[in-house]
Amino acid sequence: MTATALMPSEASQITPPVRPPMSxxxxxxxxxxxxxxxxxxxxxxxxxxxxxxxxxxxxxxxxxxxxxxxxxxxxxxxxxxxxxxxxxxxxxxxxxxxxxxxxxxxxxxxxxxxxxxxxxxxxxxxxxxxxxxxxxxxxxxxxxxxxxxxxxxxxxxxxxxxxxxxxxxxxxxxxxxxxxxxxxxxxxxxxxxxxxxxxxxxxxxxxxxxxxxxxxxxxxxxxxxxxxxxxxxxxxxxxxxxxxxxxxxxxxxxxxxxxxxxxxxxxxxxxxxxxxxxxxxxxxxxxxxxxxxxxxxxxxxxxxxxxxxxxxxxxxxxxxxxxxxxxxxxxxxxxxxxxxxxxxxxxxxxxxxxxxxxxxxxxxxxxxYRWTNVRSVVMAIESDPQGGLYISSATDALDYHTRDLPGIAWETTFELYFEGEDRIRAAVGDERYQTVILRSSSVGDPDQDAAQAVFLDALEESAAYALAFEPFPASSAPGDNWLIYTRD
Known part of the structure; x- marks a missing residue:
């Protein structure tokens, strides 16, 4: 049996299949x-x-x-x-x-x-x-x-x-x-x-x-x-x-x-x-x-x-x-x-x-999604990771991001603030912390803001602590900066 080629007139009569419309x-x-x-x-x-x-x-x-x-x-x-x-x-x-x-x-x-x-x-x-x-x-x-x-x-x-x-x-x-x-x-x-x-x-x-x-x-x-x-x-x-x-x-x-x-x-x-x-x-x-x-x-x-x-x-x-x-x-x-x-x-x-x-x-x-970003603080800690007890108002996030650094333990400022002004000043005087990391802006609660003001005042008066870095922004809000104090 031999194949027969289609003539041009016959080929032109063949139409391509029509795709059915999408259901x-x-x-x-x-x-x-x-x-x-x-x-x-x-x-x-x-x-x-x-x-x-x-x-x-x-x-x-x-x-x-x-x-x-x-x-x-x-x-x-x-x-x-x-x-x-x-x-x-x-x-x-x-x-x-x-x-x-x-x-x-x-x-x-x-x-x-x-x-x-x-x-x-x-x-x-x-x-x-x-x-x-x-x-x-x-x-x-x-x-x-x-x-x-x-x-x-x-x-x-x-x-x-x-x-x-x-x-x-x-x-x-x-x-x-x-x-x-x-x-x-x-x-x-x-x-x-x-x-x-x-x-x-x-x-x-x-x-x-x-x-x-x-x-x-x-x-x-x-x-x-x-x-x-x-x-x-x-x-x-x-x-x-x-x-x-x-x-x-x-x-x-x-x-x-x-x-x-x-x-x-x-x-x-x-x-x-x-x-x-x-x-x-x-x-x-x-x-x-x-x-x-x-x-x-x-x-x-x-x-x-x-x-x-x-x-x-x-x-x-x-x-x-x-x-x-x-x-x-x-x-x-x-x-x-x-x-x-x-x-x-x-x-x-x-x-x-x-x-x-x-x-x-x-x-x-x-x-x-614009909460406080701790990347800059993590980089600062990683640049000179000193062992010891650290305290911060952003402890949980910093603890998570620095968990692979040996010898660092974390405490939250909220626990210290509940102890009252005398205990805050005593903690600074006793040099309890290797590093203190705070934000200069409000934390959203008047009582905690007052306690943080006491904490910052005690750090400024202390001869044992000093700012390890120049303050750098914690967010886009004006006046909201990271303050990192370390024990000399």
Missing amino acids: RERKQWLLLALVLAYGVALAVRLRNTAFIDEALYINAGNAYLDHWVNGRPLGDAGAFFSGMPALYPVLAALLDSVGGLYLVRLFSLVCVLGTAMALYGTARQLWGRRAGLLAAATFMLSGPVIFTGWLGTFDALVIFLLALGLWVGLTRRGYPSAVVLGGVLTLAALTKYTAGIFVPVVLAATFVLGFLGARRALVAAGVTLGLLATAWTLWGESLARDVAFTTTARQALSPTTTGALLALVGDHLIFLLLLAAVSLLLMFRAGDRRLLLLGSGLVLASTALPVGQMILGEAVSFEKHLAYSVMLLALPIGWGLARISRYPLMVTPVVMAVLIMALFPLVRADTM
Whole structure:
């Protein structure tokens, strides 16, 4: 058999295959991937030395590992933490031992991505793919979320566990999933005690809109209470102490005004709160009481942490805690934007709303990431590493970054300040410290500022201590300099 060549006239009649148009589902998966990639890009561009909480948790986790493996005394490592020190801090220490601070922060980023996917899955199961996409975008396109996603603290993991709890409670069926839900909520509450206030929220959502509603919610509540009771039996004394110190009996560590905290809420959440209000109005008009109850409950719960800190007048962790609010607002906003987009000619306003959300983390995440950088101090210490006891207002971060230098032990100024003026002057007179590292600016608390003024005055009067380096900037704020005194 011989092959016959096509004549030019025949070849011209052959048309190339037409590629089928991209399906709507594939388009939405592509858009979701773009949103997540945008969030990742915003997070990994942030740069700074270890935040005080990152260093504190990793150092405590290493102390626990050393205690378990080598039997060294634990001391007060992990005392007065906002979560069980044997959970996240140990995990952070393990990650740090493998990949350093970058890997610890990468774990937080994975948790944030997991939260976005949990919100996507929840909204998609309940209201469709478009609502899922918009819920995930609402969460991911937020300054507090991007900030938390590149910070090695409890919060990203706890937010993921809460979002996972919503997904299990609202989309899964049967009693085994209720048992899983109870375990997830217990882990969230023990990882960070503040998460306990959101446990009833997730259980209520399961009761209102979940499959088998009341029965699964009761099973999950029973499992949660049983596991928490077991933890209380085993570690009740330390849990009671830490919960009281960090939540129920907390004193403001960085007091500020309600107006200043309201301004931060406005910076980060005003647009989302407006969208949430519109969504609740649409839920009311839709006439679905269960949907309205779910949306109202999530929006109300989103105000719990910021309102609590406003009552306390506490600025510490305020912006970071707004990431919890964003997670809770994401589901009702996702539903509302999806609903609006189905009205004639309303797709464009929804797209514009998403683009507006995307602008916020460009600036706000950078602003939150500008804590005091200790790189210059670390370089100064490494240039002439003298053994002995060091003291600083940034002890945890400096201890983390200088842990490979032999012979250096660290003490925090806060412990000395609590001892009073006479003990501060006595410590300088007795030449207790090899090196003293302070910032010239306020530490945010009037009592500690007064104690630091006494400390600086005693150092200036002492013949044993002198500035080892000319003051150099600690931040971009005017007059905020590092002061490094060494014993002659």
